[in-house]
């Protein structure tokens with residue numbers, strides 16, 4: 082055990098609620114708990130007790146429940162006491178104050194989870210998953226966090242490490258006992274390294290999706306005036322947020338609203354119609370629209386499908402085509418003769434913001450473009466920290482493959498390089514770590530977790 086002192090914090094937020102939780106972890110947890118709570122002599126672990134919570138003078142603070150988790154069978158791996166008073170802010174504060182009086186100190190953010198990590202109860206990816214789970218805003222984000230928490234990434238990382246360690250030990254044996262051990266087939270080494278590289282690359286690809294699931298998508302709607310951008314915006318969010326009119330240049334400033342598309346949080350942006358104008362304010366709005374396009378993860382380019390595409394549309398498209406926009410022909414309800422229409426672009430989604438036709442198709446297309454459509458229970462999405470470690474490992478292994486002839490003649494160097502890549506993978510689960518990394522991860526937690 083690394084930390085010796087005993088910590089205390091509220092595990093539930095300080096807002097009036099039915100029940101609150103105060104958690105105490107460390108060597109003195111039980112003795113402090115006994116001073117705060119009237120308990121029977123033969124206290125059993127993992128059993129719920131009902132009773133009075135009292136302060137240092139013996140005055141009753143509240144009544145509530147009490148549970149004792151004996152080390153190492155607890156979240157932190159230390160003795161833990163949890164007291165459940167009513168969710169009254171002054172009551173919870175008072176219990177913490179008394180616990181401090183009896184010898185605990187207030188916990189730092191994430192300190193309970195940090196202790197769980199330091200005591201080997203969870204690895205680093207699982208600790209991060211707890212923070213993700215608490216922060217999750219949608220079911221999809223919480224599911225991804227639970228997958229991490231269950232150790233699905235840890236398991237994959239372990240498989241990769243095992244492959245590399247196996248290679249290292251084979252090469253080492255060959256170096257140390259050249260007479261007794263058969264030379265390893267270079268093709269076997271190469272094939273294994275290539276397999277590991279491929280699996281790392283697949284995991285690295287999940288970073289962007291993970292970021293979108295956790296933080297959400299930024300989606301900007303652009304096009305020339307009057308094509309129905311604001312109408313589409315309103316239709317997608319489900320209420321009349323933006324002003325709609327048949328006057329060109331209705332939207333001046335950009336408007337932002339949040340919605341959830343199939344479990345993914347989306348920040349939707351309606352922007353000013355782009356055209357040449359002398360109006361000073363409209364000009365600023367158009368400038369902003371183009372800036373928003375640049376910031377967006379994905380862009381919807383809207384034109385009026387009842388009129389078709391003209392020069393002005395194409396000029397706007399030129400400006401934003403590097404964003405690979407989804408092309409939407411709006412006002413499809415006004416199309417008179419469908420066979421006559423040619424829309425210049427190959428892939429056009431025809432919708433109507435008025436009748437709501439094909440909006441579901443548009444939503445699907447948005448997720449599809451970002452590779453977020455497939456659902457899978459085993460999904461793991463890596464974060465930036467994982468990504469960087471995977472990248473370091475991959476770069477080393479790719480270098481070996483590139484100069485394979487050299488390395489196969491220099492087995493010592495080969496062995497060292499593979500070990501180095503393996504160490505980068507260890508960083509992910511936290512076998513190797515630094516105070517900086519830990520500070521960074523646990524500092525992001527809320528108090529009491």
Ligand SMILES: Nc1nc2c(ncn2[C@@H]2O[C@H](COP(=O)(O)OP(=O)(O)OP(=O)(O)O)[C@@H](O)[C@H]2O)c(=O)[nH]1
Nearest residue numbers: 306307308309310311312326330331332354434435
């Ligand atoms: N029939 C029909 N009319 C639509 C549809 N979408 C928008 N309109 C009409 O088209 C006009 C312009 O709509 P807006 O949503 O204000 O257009 P905008 O692209 O936001 O225009 P600016 O803000 O000026 O750039 C309004 O009169 C809308 O009622 C549609 O799908 N079908």
Ligand SMILES: [Mg+2]
Nearest residue numbers: 310311331332
């Ligand atoms: Mg508008």
